[in-house]
Amino acid sequence: MPVREVSRLPELNEILETSDSNRLIIVDFFANWCGPCRMISPAFERMSMEFGNATFLKVNTDLARDVVMRYSISAMPTFLFFKNKQQVDSVRGANESAIISTIRKHYSSTPANPNAASDEEKKFLERFVGYTELRKMHTDEVFKALARSVMPDGISDRLESGEDEKKVLQELLDWFKNDFFAWFDRPTCPKCTLKCTTEGLNGTPTKEEKDGGAGRVEVYICDGCNSEMRFPRYNDPSKLLQTCTGRCGEWANCFGLILSAAGLENRFVLDTTDHVWNEVYLKKEQRWIHVDPCENTMDRPLLYTRGWKKQLKYCIAYGHDHVADVTWRYVFDSKKLVAEERNEVRQGVLENFLGKLNARQMAGATEERKRELAVRRVCELMEMMVLEAKNQRIGWEKLGEDMGGRTTASVNAHAVILRLSGYKLQNS
Template sequence: MASSVIDEALLLNLERLNSKERYCECVVILLKLLDNVIREPQNNKYRVVRLENKVIKEKLLCLNGIRQLLTNIGFEEVEGELRLPGNLMIAKLKKCRDVINKRLESVKQTAEVVASSSQAPTSSSTPPTQSVPDIRIKVITPQKPFQQRITFPSVIPFNNQFLKHLETLSDLSMQYEDTKIQKYATSLIPLDRLVYNSTKRLRLIQKEIASKGCSKSAEICLTDLILCELSRWFNEEFFTWVNSMPCRVCGNDDVQTRGKTKDGGIDVETYTCCNVTSKFYRFNDVAILLTTRRGRCGEYANCFTLLCRCLGYDARICYATFDHVWTEVYSVYQKRWIHIDPSDNVIDAPLMYQHGWKRKVDYVIAFSRDDVQDVTWRYANNHKETLSSRTKCSESNLLQTIILLRNKRRMKISPARCRYLTKRSLSELCEFFTEREVTENERKGRSSGSMSWKASRGEQNVNNFFVITGDKNVVQTKQFNLRYSCAENIYEKYIIVGDQKKVYSQSKKWESYYYLSNHIFRKEERDWKMVYLARIEDTEAASISWNFDFSKDNLIINSISLRFETKSYEDGSVVVETWNEQRKPVKIDELCGKSKFSICVFMKGGKGEVAWQHTQLFRQRIGSKDYPFDLNITFD
């Protein structure tokens, strides 16, 4: 669980955005600053750090992401100085210091997992090809080394490569049960935040159900909602998708694969551009994936299944022969297995692959610590045709293999647990007898499910009723500045001092500040590497608004400017309006002399099946440092 005194996500982000050497050097300086205050809390000189100090300026403040961390610790940036308020509790500061120091010690154990390519003599006209370090990996010490965690006596008597591979996959799933790995992985999950967001979402769902007069059966439990939040956090914050390794020289992020090799039994993809070779290691060891936190569907599902196990869920990893991997989690409340694709943050849409992605589904096998199940029939609704396409082995040999692997996994479990698993498996098999109708959302390749599932993922009309107001910085400086990055999915409040913008507050997720939202979601295009807010698929219109009220601080608007980027295609329409206190549209300069206003956006139109994509807000490249939403106000 993440610490309650410091946002470890900021600390991890600091590590990701900078080299190991710069990170360590910076954190050592930060720890010295904190140690000075802890050692002599009454000495004010240790609570004040000049920003112009050469060491602070060149070693600390130059680090990407450090200002946000300093703010989170409690530092305030005032008149060219970093200050720790006198009322900041030393006990809290000590806890912050301990968390930071613990992370530093972990990073110091980092090992570079890269093989430098040998350089052959070259002519003077051709630069030599170089190998660049790609991955820095923290050493986690599991109970057993990777190979020992996944090596078990074979029980499969068949000389069939497909069936032998199933045993290998079953053995691989046992690595999730390593208690040391689970302990470390659990420490990375911001459980307090997930529970808080889930509780908030549950109340919204209950209101939605009550307002629509739905039956009680439409309700959902908090445990399942935490699962939704875990998937969202994992997809948006924890793990990163890798298409190819970007060139370190020219920045080209669409480098073609040069080849595939093996390094110590690990599959390695090599990419070459500008005579520089980069390597992408396809790790299966979750102890390593917890640190690299990047990959494709296999790495996503591997790591996500582990995190589900850390939170006590019965989780299993699903391998499909159409080259895709995902997770299933058993809902005790709903008494069924729930499909979760962590690489796309899609929940409960099993027919998506067959009907949305147009994949041929023939074998989907699920593996967990004490079970193996052929779940193909959940992911296909043309069972007769699917059965005829299964040619990798006989059905009787497949069934015998599954039974043997189940017995292998259940050798050390209690009789009561064994009876429970048998009963649950029979119930699941009965579910497979029915060919379920595909939903329209599954045809489009997006999640389906009941209204409560959709609401849990922000896919219904949700009234946040959040009103943006002033704070002490606004009152003191007579200015209010708010910006949003869709690429980072974060709002920032800042003050302008000279030609510098000093951020003093951050709020993650686009949902944090809006007042009303109707059919809006954040879309990531991994193929085009773009991100934006858009209408939910199959909706004809959508809207969103932000509400501002500075009257409580007696602040009157003197000047106001707004940057608000939109994109529309075909006959799509995006209308952005500023409304006065009477909720009537006015020109933005007519807000001068006022204290309350709203920004309202209305989207509609577009053509064809992708009409929803023809109206977009804040479109930008993934990784962009720009802010397509930027509001600036000064007050009298």
């Protein structure tokens, strides 16, 4: 890993707090005007490449005054060594051999926790955290009421009275795609009615756009009259009930709120290759199914890898109180994918990370709900095994138009596990 510059004390504390207890952290306190500092800098960079299980940081003493004060740095360069949140050593001056021998003294090449994420893995995993916040908005009672005010009447009543979930879900999908939400590709200029042909540029959201939850905005320039058109990428699903437009991110986000408002338990699925969709839990069939509002389709999980020839790698599903890696449902051979193609993060590290995220998500859940989620998790594992066996038996070539989904080979695992565990759901 290259040397990373730390500019404030909280940033350094965060690194010290979250690093594996076996990981050595070396901080170079330097100044731009200091000759010896400049001289040792390339050697420090080289060390950062050589010692993979150590973190190399640098602090500009003219800028990060709080860090300098905290560690009473009085000479440049100074090197401080930390392990397990504690300072363990220091070296003063641009003495390369002293720095290396001090590293060797404290360095261990393996982490204490083999499933602890490396810096690169942490960076990759960071993107998975934010979506748990999004899911909170889907269960907001005010947002759900807003959603019900635009939805076709009586949807939740019909579901409550026991009408077929898939039938109602299909109606919702039809309505959403045909009558409610629009796909946004490029804008059309309101003055000269020309459709934009150039790519959108990255702009800074205005205050109003930020209030609507836009993290970024695309700016388009009209080819005809040079006027500017903006497309804020809103993350707030209640805002999307008004704008009714977007790409797959906005579609799945807004549809997630619609599903929650209808009373259908759902997940928001993010794939790291940049497509998102939904999943719905069918109470009668006791399983999660794939739902894609952009495509107006359901229960065709192999649509992306077979239909679109897309390579999916990490499909993470966000329920309102849990997280799951559901990649297996959307690829043909998940064993092979995990073993050979997924190399951004080690499998054990990913599971460890999702386990922690899950624990946090489930913190407020009742014991009964936790048990239900545990049963469903086992069911999904069994479903995965059945699916893999089926795919292997048929083979990729012969799958034809089969896009996965319900198979006759599926077992009603849910009921079996409930019976085995002696646990009864109230309504079963």
